[in-house]
Amino acid sequence: MQGLIKDLNGLLSPAQVLSQPEEMLAYANDATHYFKSRIPDAVVLPHTTDEVSKVMQYAFTKEIPVTPRGAGSGLAGGCTPVNGGIVMDLKRLNHIQEVDRNNMTARVEAGVVLKRFQDQLEPLKLFYPPDPQSASVCTIGGNVATRAGGPRGVKYGTTGNYVTGLEVVLPDGSIINPGGKFVKQSVGYDITRLMTGSEGTLGVITGVNLRLLPLPEANRTIVVVCETLEQAAEIVAEIIARGAIPGMIEFLIKLAITVMNNFFSPPLPTDGEGYLFMYFDGTESQVEYEAKVVTGICHDMKAKEVRRIDDPKAAQAYWTARANVYPLIQTIFQRATTEDITVPRNKLPDLVRTVQTIAAEEGVMIGLAGHAGDGNMHPSVLFSQVTPEILAKAEVAIDRLTRAGLELGGTISGEHGIGIHKAKYLAWELGDIQIELMKRIKQAFDPKNIMNPGKIWMEGGGDHA
Amino acid sequence: MLRLEEYENIIEKCSHCSYCQSTCPSFLAEQSEAFVAKNRLLLIRETVMHDRMPYSSRAQEILDYCLLCTNCTQTCSSKLPIDDIIIAARSKARQKGGGIKQFVMSKMLTQRGLAGVLGKAGSIAQKIGVATKEIPQLAGRSFDKMYSGTYSPAGEVKKRVAYFVGCGTNFIFPDTGEAVVKVLNHNGMEVIIPPGQVCCGIPSLGEGDLESARAMVETNIKLFAGLKVDAIVTDCTSCGMMFKEKAARCFADDDPLQEQIVAVTSKMWEVTDYLQNEGLTIQPGKLDIKWSYHVPCHRGWSPTVKDAPRKLLGQIPEAELRELEHPELCCGGAGTYFMSHREQAEKIREQRLEEINNTKANAVLTQCPVCRFYIGFKVKDREVTHPITILARAYGL
Structure with missing residues (x-):
């Protein structure tokens, strides 16, 4: 990489090029910090699409790997530079270019932080539902690249359901604008969709067109305490089967409640094993009706406690605590690694039982939380201490869990993406023919294999540090 | 004790969730992950803690860009004491040899706290390049020259309140201090301003100068511990934090001063917080x-x-x-x-x-x-x- 920094300084201003080891440390991992650090050779901080294009043209000519990066809060290792090269930090592309109230659409640059965007929509009575729990820091470009979701998936789907157009810089530096401001399109292959979830392996997403919804006028929050995890899972399956669609249904175990409890007044009882946080949004009469129906289901199914929180401020505390459950768990464990298994919703009780069986048989502690409403669970291996023995056991347990999720008709990732974290399991789900097809698509976009190489497909990586 | 060795396992608990990016002023200004708690912890681990990387001038710049505003600590759901770790790292770095800037800053802080730096900023500090054109004017008469001792309300004494006067109020904004005394008196509270108060110590702590900070904490704690009062108020949130959160951490758990620190800090309030809690009469x-x-x-x-x-x-x-x-x-x-x-x-x-x-x-x-x-x-x-x-x-x- 001789001359790399000098060349980059020629393309951008020196303040936009980082290369000192003290700075590179920050870019060597994402929230999968437990994997081996992957130090980039340089980090660039472009302000414009043209600057992204310039760097790509250069990297293409020199055949230097480029790893696009948003907030660095991902849970799959997707934005870490496994083969070194250039990290393209897109946080400075952070303009909300347009919010069109009449068309119910918006156009943003890739580095716009999700919460900032949502905060700007609220006074306009507009709503952009995707809600990865890292909303306070994660970028919309990163959300698109990983097809990110969150609790609202059950009713509103994930990022992919809202992207109508993109601006993308291809590996050779050329700029394309697939899709657009319109909300439907039937013109050839859907490159917008293809880029969405491509994890930086096909090009650099620099701009995003989004579809918006009207902000629901009312909401209700209900918290349900269940005797057992199975009971909680069965209640969720029943709610879905009866055709009720809450805005969110979150599944939590007692352990999570103990670390979240100082957010709540009064605290939740800790004599249950499974907990459900539910949210209903819509018109006043609709949320009132749905809350009543679901409360009835919970009582019929003998839930221990059904707590209804009508004060929106008090209710917010439950959702803030939920968004923080991953770092909160870290207060009592040395490490937590999170999976992203998603199963058909009627299989949730089976998945919950399987997780408990595997944890007991393999002798590892597995916490369970997730967006139960859409069948997306995040089993987390919890490490009181990190030793090679426990790591080996954890690996066996995760292999078994992943296999079990697939056997239930599920998928290995609902919203985090593959990155390096789940590359090992890709073939289990997709099989050789689909993978081969994907590799040919990759070849068509990125003939020199410079875009985020080593991701989605195994090319080394994924070793714990 | 704010010793870096205590934090080795704690640094490993950082989950890199990156939520600290939502509130860190240096990150928000730079939009670069080099300048946020997550990277500062890694850098501390690799440099001053384990010597796996040299404590270079760039490393120092990145650590010193931290304002110790504590926003990351408040945002961190894993409850990592990030600001304490940075203080401990600065302290360790000082022991390995700080620069002239650190030495001069430290000297001035030790003598008269914040006002010591401000008062001399026009001369020495400017010469060594740590000053700015924006320097607050010191008040003609400092608060302690005007107010000292006990101030009783006109009527019945409902509460007895000791007042810790920070450097900002004492040297720059005595009007705040006057208002504190008058409002408390007006609400039936007797105000005691013990003479001999020194800087709370937080500027020294921020420089990693634990020795000076300890000396100041000890002086102030001994001064206030013996007072028979219902509460101790400060008008400055930073002084309050120094007493309430940092004072005890400056000393070993079994230090004899700990008992007095608890006696003082358990009564400590920011003045508007105290009045709101008591209710205006x-x-x-x-x-x-x-x-x-x-x-x-x-x-x-x-x-x-x-x-x-x-x-x-x-x-x-x-x-x-x-x-x-x-x-x-x-x-x-x-x-x-x-x-x-x-x-x-x-x-x-x-x-x-x-x-x-x-x-x-x-x-x-x-x-x-x-x-x-x-x-x-x-x-x-x-x-x-x-x-x-x-x-x-x-x-x-």
Whole structure:
């Protein structure tokens, strides 16, 4: 990489090029910090699409790997530079270019932080539902690249359901604008969709067109305490089967409640094993009706406690605590690694039982939380201490869990993406023919294999540090 | 004890969730992950803690760009004591040999706290390049030259309150101190101002000069521990944090001073927080003022301190709160930071000023004297002051 920094300084201003080891440390991992650090050779901080294009043209000519990066809060290792090269930090592309109230659409640059965007929509009575729990820091470009979701998936789907157009810089530096401001399109292959979830392996997403919804006028929050995890899972399956669609249904175990409890007044009882946080949004009469129906289901199914929180401020505390459950768990464990298994919703009780069986048989502690409403669970291996023995056991347990999720008709990732974290399991789900097809698509976009190489497909990586 | 060795396992607990990026002023100004808690912890681990990387000038720059505003610590759901780790790292780095800047800053801080630096900033500090054109004017007469001893209310004594006077009030804004005494007296509280108070120690702590900070904590704690009072108040959120959160951590768990530290800090309140908690005994008169509230960063030590001015001044008829878009955004002042990191501080202040200017109000209130003057350097179309002075005005005091 001789001359790399000098060349980059020629393309951008020196303040936009980082290369000192003290700075590179920050870019060597994402929230999968437990994997081996992957130090980039340089980090660039472009302000414009043209600057992204310039760097790509250069990297293409020199055949230097480029790893696009948003907030660095991902849970799959997707934005870490496994083969070194250039990290393209897109946080400075952070303009909300347009919010069109009449068309119910918006156009943003890739580095716009999700919460900032949502905060700007609220006074306009507009709503952009995707809600990865890292909303306070994660970028919309990163959300698109990983097809990110969150609790609202059950009713509103994930990022992919809202992207109508993109601006993308291809590996050779050329700029394309697939899709657009319109909300439907039937013109050839859907490159917008293809880029969405491509994890930086096909090009650099620099701009995003989004579809918006009207902000629901009312909401209700209900918290349900269940005797057992199975009971909680069965209640969720029943709610879905009866055709009720809450805005969110979150599944939590007692352990999570103990670390979240100082957010709540009064605290939740800790004599249950499974907990459900539910949210209903819509018109006043609709949320009132749905809350009543679901409360009835919970009582019929003998839930221990059904707590209804009508004060929106008090209710917010439950959702803030939920968004923080991953770092909160870290207060009592040395490490937590999170999976992203998603199963058909009627299989949730089976998945919950399987997780408990595997944890007991393999002798590892597995916490369970997730967006139960859409069948997306995040089993987390919890490490009181990190030793090679426990790591080996954890690996066996995760292999078994992943296999079990697939056997239930599920998928290995609902919203985090593959990155390096789940590359090992890709073939289990997709099989050789689909993978081969994907590799040919990759070849068509990125003939020199410079875009985020080593991701989605195994090319080394994924070793714990 | 704020020794770096204590934090080895704690640093490993950082989950890299990156939520600290949502509130770190240096990150928000730079939009680069090099300048956020997550990377500072890694850097500390690799350099001063384990010597796997040299403690280079770049490493020092990245650590020193931290304002110790504590926003990351308050945001961190894993509850990592990030600011303490940075203090411990700066202390360790000093032991390995600090530069002339550190030495001069430390000397000036030890002698007269914040005001020591400010008072001499025009001469020495400017020569060594740690000063700025924006330096607050010291008051003609410091507060302690005007007020010392016991001040009794006109009628019955309902509470006895000791008053810790921080450097900001003592040397720059004695008007805050006068308002504290008058408002407390007006509400039937006797005010005791023990002579011999020194700087709370937080500027020294920020420099990693634990030795000086300990000496100041010890002096102040011994001074206040013996007083028979119902409460100890400060008007400065940073002094409050120093007492309430940091004082005990400056000493070993079994240090004999710990008992006195608990005796003092268990009674410690920020003054508006105390008044709101006690309840005003006399309702204030009307005051036509539209005010914004800049919440100081050092608010984590009391769960109610950030709402106290809102509730207290909410009782003034006709006074109207006009909230800033982000009331808790750092202003960049941060003790002596605005002098040592002029460019960075100004960059951080930009958004704060923009929000203030976009808010139709005729006053900006804050309980931190540094925020008060650092915002005040640029905000000339409205008053910038401490909320207690507004309450005093509503009382006609």
